[in-house]
Amino acid sequence: MNTLDFDQGNTIIRTKDLSVAYGEKTAVSKISMEIERNTVTAFIGPSGCGKSTFLRSLNRMNDLIPSCRVTGSIEIDGIEINDSNVNIEGLRQLVGMVFQRANPFFKSIYENIALAPRYHGIRSKAELDEIVEQSLRKAALWDEVKDRLKESALALSGGQQQRLCIARAIAMQPSILLLDEPASALDPISTMKVEELISELKDEYTIVIVTHNLHQAARISDKTAFFLMGELIEMNETSILFTSPAQKQTEDYITGKFG
Amino acid sequence: MNTLDFDQGNTIIRTKDLSVAYGEKTAVSKISMEIERNTVTAFIGPSGCGKSTFLRSLNRMNDLIPSCRVTGSIEIDGIEINDSNVNIEGLRQLVGMVFQRANPFFKSIYENIALAPRYHGIRSKAELDEIVEQSLRKAALWDEVKDRLKESALALSGGQQQRLCIARAIAMQPSILLLDEPASALDPISTMKVEELISELKDEYTIVIVTHNLHQAARISDKTAFFLMGELIEMNETSILFTSPAQKQTEDYITGKFG
Amino acid sequence: GSNNAATPQQEQPKTDSSAPAPADSNKPAEPAANEPVTAVGSTALQPLVEQAAKDFMSKNSGTQIQVQGGGSGTGLSQVASGAASIGNSDIFAEEKDGIPAQELVDHKVAVVGMAAVANPQVGVDNLTKEQLIGIFTGKITNWKEVGGADVKVTLVNRPKSSGTRAVFHQFALDGNEEAEGITEDSSGTVRKIISETPGAIGYLALSYLNESVKALKLDGVEANKDNIVTNKYPVWAYEHMYTKGEPAGTTKAFLDYIMGDEVQGKTVVETGFIPVTEMKVERDAQGNVTQK
Amino acid sequence: MRAKTIDRIATYVLTGIAVLIIAVLVGLLGFILTNGWHKLTFDFITSPPDLLKAGGGVGPQLFNSLYLLVLTMLISLPLGLGAGIYMAEYAPNNRITQSIRLCIEVLSSLPSIVVGLFGLLVFVTMTGWGYSLMSGALALTVFNLPLLVRISEDAIRNVPKSQKEASFALGISKWRTVVTVLLPAALPGIVTGAILASGRVFGEAAALLFTAGMSSPDLIFHDFNLDSPTSPLNPFRPAETLAVHIWKVNTEGLTPDARDVADGAAAILVLAVLLFNLGARWFGTWLFKKMTSVTR
Amino acid sequence: MNRQGSDGMTMIEKNVGRQQHRLARDKSYLQSKLLKPNKKQSLENFFGKAIAMSCAALLLIAVISIIYFIASKGLSTFFVNQVSIVDFLTGLKWDPEGEPALFGAFSFILGSFLVTVLAALVAAPLGIGAAIFMNEIYPTFGKKFVKPVIELLVGIPSVVYGYVGLTVLVPFIRERFEVLGFSLLAGGLVLALMILPTITSVATDAIEAVPQDMRNAARALGATRWQTIWHVVLHGALPGCLTAIVLGMARAFGEALAVQMVIGNTSKLPESIFDPISTLTSAITLNMGNTIQGTAYNNALWSLALLLLLMSLFFIMILRILGRKKLDNR
Numbered sequence A, B: 001m002n003t004l005d006f007d008q009g010n011t012i013i014r015t016k017d018l019s020v021a022y023g024e025k026t027a028v029s030k031i032s033m034e035i036e037r038n039t040v041t042a043f044i045g046p047s048g049c050g051k052s053t054f055l056r057s058l059n060r061m062n063d064l065i066p067s068c069r070v071t072g073s074i075e076i077d078g079i080e081i082n083d084s085n086v087n088i089e090g091l092r093q094l095v096g097m098v099f100q101r102a103n104p105f106f107k108s109i110y111e112n113i114a115l116a117p118r119y120h121g122i123r124s125k126a127e128l129d130e131i132v133e134q135s136l137r138k139a140a141l142w143d144e145v146k147d148r149l150k151e152s153a154l155a156l157s158g159g160q161q162q163r164l165c166i167a168r169a170i171a172m173q174p175s176i177l178l179l180d181e182p183a184s185a186l187d188p189i190s191t192m193k194v195e196e197l198i199s200e201l202k203d204e205y206t207i208v209i210v211t212h213n214l215h216q217a218a219r220i221s222d223k224t225a226f227f228l229m230g231e232l233i234e235m236n237e238t239s240i241l242f243t244s245p246a247q248k249q250t251e252d253y254i255t256g257k258f259g
Numbered sequence C: 001g002s003n004n005a006a007t008p009q010q011e012q013p014k015t016d017s018s019a020p021a022p023a024d025s026n027k028p029a030e031p032a033a034n035e036p037v038t039a040v041g042s043t044a045l046q047p048l049v050e051q052a053a054k055d056f057m058s059k060n061s062g063t064q065i066q067v068q069g070g071g072s073g074t075g076l077s078q079v080a081s082g083a084a085s086i087g088n089s090d091i092f093a094e095e096k097d098g099i100p101a102q103e104l105v106d107h108k109v110a111v112v113g114m115a116a117v118a119n120p121q122v123g124v125d126n127l128t129k130e131q132l133i134g135i136f137t138g139k140i141t142n143w144k145e146v147g148g149a150d151v152k153v154t155l156v157n158r159p160k161s162s163g164t165r166a167v168f169h170q171f172a173l174d175g176n177e178e179a180e181g182i183t184e185d186s187s188g189t190v191r192k193i194i195s196e197t198p199g200a201i202g203y204l205a206l207s208y209l210n211e212s213v214k215a216l217k218l219d220g221v222e223a224n225k226d227n228i229v230t231n232k233y234p235v236w237a238y239e240h241m242y243t244k245g246e247p248a249g250t251t252k253a254f255l256d257y258i259m260g261d262e263v264q265g266k267t268v269v270e271t272g273f274i275p276v277t278e279m280k281v282e283r284d285a286q287g288n289v290t291q292k
Numbered sequence D: 001m002r003a004k005t006i007d008r009i010a011t012y013v014l015t016g017i018a019v020l021i022i023a024v025l026v027g028l029l030g031f032i033l034t035n036g037w038h039k040l041t042f043d044f045i046t047s048p049p050d051l052l053k054a055g056g057g058v059g060p061q062l063f064n065s066l067y068l069l070v071l072t073m074l075i076s077l078p079l080g081l082g083a084g085i086y087m088a089e090y091a092p093n094n095r096i097t098q099s100i101r102l103c104i105e106v107l108s109s110l111p112s113i114v115v116g117l118f119g120l121l122v123f124v125t126m127t128g129w130g131y132s133l134m135s136g137a138l139a140l141t142v143f144n145l146p147l148l149v150r151i152s153e154d155a156i157r158n159v160p161k162s163q164k165e166a167s168f169a170l171g172i173s174k175w176r177t178v179v180t181v182l183l184p185a186a187l188p189g190i191v192t193g194a195i196l197a198s199g200r201v202f203g204e205a206a207a208l209l210f211t212a213g214m215s216s217p218d219l220i221f222h223d224f225n226l227d228s229p230t231s232p233l234n235p236f237r238p239a240e241t242l243a244v245h246i247w248k249v250n251t252e253g254l255t256p257d258a259r260d261v262a263d264g265a266a267a268i269l270v271l272a273v274l275l276f277n278l279g280a281r282w283f284g285t286w287l288f289k290k291m292t293s294v295t296r
Numbered sequence E: 001m002n003r004q005g006s007d008g009m010t011m012i013e014k015n016v017g018r019q020q021h022r023l024a025r026d027k028s029y030l031q032s033k034l035l036k037p038n039k040k041q042s043l044e045n046f047f048g049k050a051i052a053m054s055c056a057a058l059l060l061i062a063v064i065s066i067i068y069f070i071a072s073k074g075l076s077t078f079f080v081n082q083v084s085i086v087d088f089l090t091g092l093k094w095d096p097e098g099e100p101a102l103f104g105a106f107s108f109i110l111g112s113f114l115v116t117v118l119a120a121l122v123a124a125p126l127g128i129g130a131a132i133f134m135n136e137i138y139p140t141f142g143k144k145f146v147k148p149v150i151e152l153l154v155g156i157p158s159v160v161y162g163y164v165g166l167t168v169l170v171p172f173i174r175e176r177f178e179v180l181g182f183s184l185l186a187g188g189l190v191l192a193l194m195i196l197p198t199i200t201s202v203a204t205d206a207i208e209a210v211p212q213d214m215r216n217a218a219r220a221l222g223a224t225r226w227q228t229i230w231h232v233v234l235h236g237a238l239p240g241c242l243t244a245i246v247l248g249m250a251r252a253f254g255e256a257l258a259v260q261m262v263i264g265n266t267s268k269l270p271e272s273i274f275d276p277i278s279t280l281t282s283a284i285t286l287n288m289g290n291t292i293q294g295t296a297y298n299n300a301l302w303s304l305a306l307l308l309l310l311m312s313l314f315f316i317m318i319l320r321i322l323g324r325k326k327l328d329n330r
């Protein structure tokens, strides 16, 4: 179910002239980008520059916003995902997402994790238990919650909630993982664990992460894309982009941080 | 110089054996701490360790949570703030707060800022306009919103919303400013601006900031307090704490980040 | 109609609302403007009283007469407790428990006749009393048993507390208990149901009869004014307006007006009642009939 | 792709439900409006009813309905809002609050006829007002209040907690927080609720039979003396409303066109409710925009 | 650094001066702020609370007086007129003016119960389904068209519903099923139509209140729209939906005029849903105006009202317990 057709070369996501507008307001304009399989790509850029919007169009979450119009093309593994014959649920299962704000369901911790696997056909209790435990372990949350899996997820602290959301996405066993500032509410230890996890998952998944933490981007990503005012200014190997950016704006931004 | 009355010491906030529990669960246990006037104090520690809870008890925001019980003493300028004769509104006006999650009012940008000053007695339109502009400038938001002050604050991006909340707290002209991860949703440029702002405000305000970004703590704070599982493990000059922590746990935490 | 009721008041606004109204020379009692009269009770009697009140007010400007429904029970309770000046009732106060009948003064203002009414398709236009009782007590369940079409009988009753039912029960069914059936309070609804439901039978005041339903003769006697005034057709009742003690002032003037020729001769007939003044017999609360 | 199939079936079923409801509702509205359409003349809407002959109108009844609605809302809205605020923000979590809550639910389930009889005993008889608009308005208030309380409470509770926190953190007192932060945000919900409540008030008949009465004096519309029994604005005069009038002509009406009058009155009632709804909706949106600057 | 300030001081001097001033001000300012009993604020809070509380108190008084009134009247059947409670609740014969007077209200109780349950069974799935449709399936059309139409229907007076039921539904049932027409079924359907708007609007509000974040999270997990609705939206909106049903049932229970016009009002036990029935409300409305206050008959009607009250209380309780159970699962 999850296995993509691998003979298409190494590019897994390819956008071409992708623009996204909310009503009259263009949030992302004409971005063309290629993302390679099993890499970590970081999106950086100032607040409001359209990183989240771009990310959300990769699994068609923008479909849910009525005013939102997407133009241009997005191919995942050579398949245009905005085509009408694409199975959106299948797409979203393949392309997992964790949001900027933690959004656990009004359900127990266990149910939060088990929901998606159950949707996707896993019924056996033992199997679900296993998935829940594994996902929570990967998200570095297991030890903290193992004794209260039946309690409401809303009783967790902000950071715990966010890690729960990551665990929830992992439980679906996606191929691509979109992370919208997953660590902005996490403490360094959890952040470190998540960063480790991301590096670990790299062999299995393609990961795209939005972050405000340039250190984090530098530490974990293979490639970095710098956005400004809805445009993609520069995208390159992380080491190159951070050491010798091609664009003045990128340099300003990177050094500005420590100005 | 000689007119100043320095004999009361420089401590503005002093807690003694402060414990906070949510129902049965103790979130903060027996913390004694002193915070000096016109300094920046950073709280660090892993997620769920009680930083927010401690912070919230400093302006009695915990009063709002029915299950929450606060024991021990908190003195601000020698006055026990949990006493019944303390004017809570006055306290909260003196001790401004910005939350982990941006929470602008469902009102216009202008109204978001002007609400508190108006409530606290400023009626003249010109004066309010001035306060709104100054506060937004200080929060590095003025240029982005000056043309749409009458629009809803909810139309702003996450980062803009958070800066608006900072502006809103500043507009009240508090003496103490509590910031609960104010920059966790901000991009580096805004973060830098906010950090600069914090350093600037230091001569006027006493600032307490919760942050997960150890760099940030190191850059902006005079003192740093490290929390773990509801306890205060260590508090010291920031330079000392980060270079030669007295406690093993502190060291683990600080270095763990880059483990 | 009501338009002429409003016009005179508009012509002489307010000024005379405090002064006593010019009295009609025929009137033995003088209506006083500052004493509003309330007539409450029977919904069946309400149209007559309301129309009479309108005409009365337009003749005696400045007087206020409020007419309200609520049911005979409400009317009797209210007048007995002094909350209303007049209590309109379909039945004798003596017939209701809990009413101090001796404190109330009865003014019989009209007579209402009632007929057993059936769906036009039942194929019967006359019933003997035995047949009628048989039908209403549930012993006869098909119209063919009384020589009509082969349709099931559907009873349409009035509520147990209703004055109409009490009259029908007493004078048409001779006190035999009705079987359970559909129960409706209002004449309009009863008529509608009977006209639409095959095999339906019920009873209506004569004023509500029209071509959509068929009024049945009882023992060959048609329910009409001529037969009622002589009690040849026995299913009829008085409409009462009770006062607590002897009426005075506007109340008396209004009651006198209703008993006068103008109302008895016109409004009473128009509203489908029989003028009490034309009755050749009298009936008391126990049902004893005496010739006038 | 079982989930997908279920999703499609569910969509069809839900759409089917919506279509069914719309069909029934449109049929119902169409039935009422087409039946009454020919009566909707200026004369019918403005002239007083006739008791015996055909050709009467419903002018005073229409006015009474509107005026009674205004009176009821003037009384019940502040009370409902106040109690809603109390329940949402001040009520301690204890037995008394629980029992208030229970009382509200019980009250909202009271049959309106019982409220009417209660009104007859207390407002009509005990106060000595007689059958009057005021008695009617108070009876309607009794039966309207629980709905308004529930709606305001829910609307206030649904405002995110972070709004309240933000306001408290600015040193704003609780009352002012409620008034300046929570209420504006809760307004659309409250307005929706008030519309629902008004609809009920407008169409209520049973509770009014025994309180506002079943007849109306001939109103003199230029008479502004509040004491005068013929002044339209006098709150202590009896007043038959449109809904009561429908009931009356339906049940005991003697005029040959009783059916027509009822049809026409029902059509007017439906149209009035429609206009009122649209007006209130527009007003609610306008107010929300005004108070929160949020366009929705 | 050594630029001149406007009043002749250097920047440093100015800064130091400002700081001194600030510190000096701070001490007294802080303490005064903290300890000053702020009259305006506490007054405001006091009055706010007082206003809100008196509204709630008024509500309580109204409720208590009504309950007292109904209970005192309704209980006098048993304590003044000496009717046995058991006979009243289980008796099959209702003949208050007979000899001896019989007060068996079981058929009314059963009728009210049946008609309400039938109405809820029809209206709850339809109403909640419509609410889901309006929020989740086709929001633009739903909010712009369906919702206003449904809200409009709340305003249609019950007599009109009753009249439409009488002229359309009853003949339809009569011809379609060859029965009388006046029936439990007709009453249930008319009531279902009447409570549909209530259920729909309240359920809509509840569904709207579920945060968009939740839907996003579920959709991002690849849940279909229906799965999102079923597991996340309805789960979150459940208390609200139950409230909607309670409100609807309460309305159905208390409805008088419309039901009375279509159920036939026969105080016999129904054998099928095509049989005419009688309800508590119809018994009250049919007889209340014709009976004399204070008599056994009148008191018995008040007992029916009291029963009505108790029965709705019973429903409220059941649903509350249900609601609490569901909430715990969260």
Ligand SMILES: Nc1ncnc2c1ncn2[C@@H]1O[C@H](COP(=O)(O)OP(=O)(O)OP(=O)(O)O)[C@@H](O)[C@H]1O
Pocket (backbone or CB within 6 Å): A022, A025, A026, A027, A046, A047, A048, A049, A050, A051, A052, A053, A054, A065, A100, B155, B156, B157, B158, B159, B160, B185, B187
């Ligand atoms: N639902 C929406 N409707 C209208 N405008 C929106 C919406 N979401 C975002 N925008 C606008 O689109 C622009 C890009 O927003 P986006 O959330 O993608 O920025 P971002 O780079 O993720 O910012 P941040 O770092 O603050 O999260 C912003 O100007 C924002 O105001």
Ligand SMILES: Nc1ncnc2c1ncn2[C@@H]1O[C@H](COP(=O)(O)OP(=O)(O)OP(=O)(O)O)[C@@H](O)[C@H]1O
Pocket (backbone or CB within 6 Å): A155, A156, A157, A158, A159, A160, A185, A186, A187, B022, B025, B027, B046, B047, B048, B049, B050, B051, B052, B053, B054, B065, B100
């Ligand atoms: N309202 C509440 N009710 C019950 N428990 C709570 C509540 N708020 C916080 N807690 C618990 O109290 C503990 C401390 O929470 P707190 O929010 O103070 O942590 P924190 O250090 O701010 O964490 P983070 O960095 O994730 O924000 C946590 O275990 C949390 O689950």
Ligand SMILES: [Mg+2]
Pocket (backbone or CB within 6 Å): A051, A052, A053, A100, A180, B158
């Ligand atoms: Mg973003």
Ligand SMILES: [Mg+2]
Pocket (backbone or CB within 6 Å): A158, B051, B052, B053, B100, B180
């Ligand atoms: Mg925190």
